[in-house]
Amino acid sequence: MAVMTYRDALKSALADEMERDESVVLIGEDIGLYGGTHLITDKLIDRFGKKRVIDTPIAEGGFTGAAIGMAMNGMKPVVEMMTWNFSFLASDQIIQNAAKLRYFSGGQVSVPIVIRGPNGGGVQLSAQHTHSLEGFYGQFPGLKVVAPATPEDVKGMMLTAIRDPDPVIFMEAGALYGTKGEVPEGDATVPFGKARIAREGSDISLISYGRQVNLLLKVADQLAKEQDVQAEVIDLRSIRPFDSETIIESVKKTNRAVVVQEQWRWFSVASEVAAIIQEHAFDYLDAPVERVSGAEVPAPYARNLEIAAFPGVSQVIEAANRALYRKG
Amino acid sequence: MPMMIMPKMGDGMEEGTLLKWLKAEGDEVSQGDAIAEIETDKVSLEIEATESGTLARLLVGEGDVVPIGQPIAQIGADDGSVTASATGDAAATTALADTGADAEPTGQTVVNLKSDAEASEPAGAGASTATSVAPAATEAPVPTGGSGNGRFRASPLVKRLASEHGIDLTQIDGSGPGGRIVKDDVMPFVTGGQKQQPRAAQPEPTPVAAQATPAAPAAEAAPKIATSSQVSAPARHVGRPEPVLRDLPRIRRVTGRRMAESKQTVPHFYVTAEIAMDAAAAFRSEVNAQVPEGGARVSFNDMIVKAAALALPQHRDLNASFEDGELYDHVNIDINIAVALDGGLIAPFIADADQKSLGAVSRASKDLIGRAKNGGLKPEEYQGGTFTISNLGMLDVDEFIAVINPPQAAILAVGAIVRTPVVSGNEIVIGQRMKLTVAADHRAVDGAEVARFLQTVRGYLERPMTLALG
Structure with a gap:
């Protein structure tokens, strides 16, 4: 086990896989000479050369389309979106081509591409640079969507993503690049479609993914300390495929659930989780499933408004208390 | 958005049953419009809209028991925002954005669920069809228990536990919103700590x-x-x-509880006296002959109420309450009259009956009885009172004993006036006789005093002109 940052864990997954498989190439804006806006690909161009670490013009639709073509021809490109906000320009390529070519070709062509970059907000980048798009991409059959929260998972899931035969939307928690954690040595892949129990508990299930998992751990500590409530924290990790089983098992045990997400409430991951719980664990529910989501506004720039617009400890505690029928 | 709550309609009220919605979701209401009928311990009432606007949401179902202060409905301003968010159309987002970070969308999102199994298939691993997933079969079909009281009576978990452990949910008070029975309420019965x-x-x-x-x-x-x-x-x-389980009306439940408590905790004793009603009958005929066509006629009961009201100030022990180990004397004479309703009993009172003329007592009595039967009594008209009269005379009952209406010290039960042979001097003649039985709380009053009270009442009824003088 080595302790490393989320950023270094991610970089080591890319480097290991490039070492292991020559068909793996990186492509994106400023990822080569500049080392990447978030330094995820720092110095990889020195190690693997500019044929495998490809700097592109500012043209997301163009380079994503190019990468899809490379993938159709046997390469395994890993595309960097400087942030997922810019993927709207490439979304036609992602949704209309990457997600559908396997179906269109009757299985003759696959698109083993990984599109990665930071997702979400919370760092004062304002409305156009603060989208959380996991629900959006999670809508499309043909795409896989993951959102790891820890250094261990970001490495293990990147290894899995690159080896996957289909397009993977890899949503990094931008706010967590500098956070540290233990990462197993070697080829420790983490499978898709398997949620992680970040903390065991018996009284209420707190469910999220990405950076909100850390928020939930904080909430769970506070609930334990102040109210003697043992919360179980579930990190979904994988949005599509989705691990219903872990959630249902947890809710059957705790009888209550709060789903937390940074994205907007309507038509969201939390909506889906709530629906799955009521379908499969209805007779175990003691209270309606609570959702805590981003405010239904374009993300504000002002710090005080930004804090108010995203889930925080107090909102989650309030939701938990409602589900527990406590005054708090 | 303004919330309407279950109002507190009287001191003793802790919860009310929402009997019936008089308006539906989406209806326009004006302040003061009756929107629902509720039933409290003893009476049903209409409650009025506190605001004008669209009745956006009804938060409780008919038959639900709702603690006071709990929201029962939401009234939206007349700006259309409610309708927009409730239907989840595109305008909803705008409406919600306006309300800021704490916006609670009121619409229910209906999502056609894509099976997770399908979602987890690699793309192209087979034809996946966009069908909705069938909800997991529930392991045990759950009867609604005895509750049947509405949608929010118990959480799904509680219904399942009740079915598995044979718990009768009608016996449990819910602590959740709208009286919902939640896990904490039933766990004592599940874990065996308590036997139901x-x-x-x-x-x-x-x-x-x-x-x-x-x-x-x-x-x-x-x-x-x-x-x-x-x-x-x-x-x-x-x-x-098989006997058929009957849905117990709230008023019956409350009457039952109060009567059981009375009979179990109050040391009752009974004193009966027979009153000659010949003069009273003649007096009544004479008085009613003066009443214009269609006017309110004085009943025997009115005369008995008035006689008791005049007698009570002379026998204070019967106009008292024994509560929490203390004896309270009432300075006012408020006479409750027991009224039989379809679902139970109610006893509104005639305030200051000793101060009112016989005619005023008669009019007040008719008004209260009429409204009691329509469910139109206000709580302050039946919560309280100092002495109760229950009359079954019109049903050809010779005599009966009544259960004290707590915390009062006594209740007077009135039988029918019967024509019967009586000894007058040395002859047997036909007389009209009526039996009065007082049930009294022995902690507050003794037998001799009750007997003297009956003597006083007899005095008024046998010399009925005195009723007009009092």
């Missing part, structure tokens, strides 16, 4: 009896807590029709 006492736990019919061996009498079977299959109904004879 079914309403009518009886010895199980023993199989021995069925085998016709009279040597083993059924009565020896130890009483058992009823099992789930029979929890809500008494044990019964094999081969006879």
Whole structure:
């Protein structure tokens, strides 16, 4: 086990896989000479050369389309979106081509591409640079969507993503690049479609993914300390495929659930989780499933408004208390 | 958005039953419009809209028992925002954005669920179809229990636990919103810490009896807590029709509780006297002959109320309450009259009956009885009172004893006026006689005082002109 940052864990997954498989190439804006806006690909161009670490013009639709073509021809490109906000320009390529070519070709062509970059907000980048798009991409059959929260998972899931035969939307928690954690040595892949129990508990299930998992751990500590409530924290990790089983098992045990997400409430991951719980664990529910989501506004720039617009400890505690029928 | 709550309609009120919605979701209401009928401990009332606007959401169902202060409906301003968000159309987002970070969308999102199994298939691993997933089959079909009281009566978990452990949910008070029974409310029964006492736990019919061996009498079977299959109904004879579980109206429940409490905790004693009503009958005929066509006629009951009201200030012990170990004297004379309703009993009172003329007593009495039967009494008209009169005379009852209406010290039960042979001097003549029985709380009053009270009442009724003087 080595302790490393989320950023270094991610970089080591890319480097290991490039070492292991020559068909793996990186492509994106400023990822080569500049080392990447978030330094995820720092110095990889020195190690693997500019044929495998490809700097592109500012043209997301163009380079994503190019990468899809490379993938159709046997390469395994890993595309960097400087942030997922810019993927709207490439979304036609992602949704209309990457997600559908396997179906269109009757299985003759696959698109083993990984599109990665930071997702979400919370760092004062304002409305156009603060989208959380996991629900959006999670809508499309043909795409896989993951959102790891820890250094261990970001490495293990990147290894899995690159080896996957289909397009993977890899949503990094931008706010967590500098956070540290233990990462197993070697080829420790983490499978898709398997949620992680970040903390065991018996009284209420707190469910999220990405950076909100850390928020939930904080909430769970506070609930334990102040109210003697043992919360179980579930990190979904994988949005599509989705691990219903872990959630249902947890809710059957705790009888209550709060789903937390940074994205907007309507038509969201939390909506889906709530629906799955009521379908499969209805007779175990003691209270309606609570959702805590981003405010239904374009993300504000002002710090005080930004804090108010995203889930925080107090909102989650309030939701938990409602589900527990406590005054708090 | 303004919320309407279950109002507190009287001191003793802790919850009310929402009987009936008079308006539907989406209806326009003006401030003051009656929107719902509610039933409190003793009466049903209409409650009025506190605001004008669209009735956006009804938060409780008909039949739900709602604690006071709990929201029952949401009224939206007339700006259309409610409708927009409720239907989840595109305008909803705008409407919500306006309300800021704490916006609670009111619409229910209906998502056609894509099966997770399909989602987890690699793309192209097979034809996946966009069908909705069938909800997991529930393991045990859950009867609605005895509750049947509406949608929010118990959480799904509670209904399942009730079914598995044979818990009768009608016996449990819910602590959740709208009286919802939640996990904490039933866990004591599930974990076995508490045994539920079914309403009518009886010895199980023993199989021995069925085998016709009279040597083993059924009565020896130890009483058992009823099992789930029979929890809500008494044990019964094999081969006879099943009794039908009746939905207990709230008023019946409350009457039952109060009467049981009275009979179990108040040391009742009874004193009966026979009153000659010949003069009273003549007086009444004379008075009513003066009443214009269609006017309110004085009843015998009005005369008895007035007689009691005049007698009580002279016998204060009967106009008292024994509460929490203390005896309270009432300075006012407020006479409750028991009124039989379809679902139970209610006893509104005539305030200061001793101060009112016989005519005023008569008019107040008719008004209260009329409104009691329509459910139109206000709580302050039946919560309180200092002495109760219950009259079954019109139903040809010779005499009866009534249960004290707590915390009052006494109740007067009135029988029919009957024509009967009586001794007058040395002759037997036909007289009109009526039996009055007082049930009194022995902690507040003794037998001799009750007898003297009856003598005083007799004095007024046998010399009825005195009723007009008082």
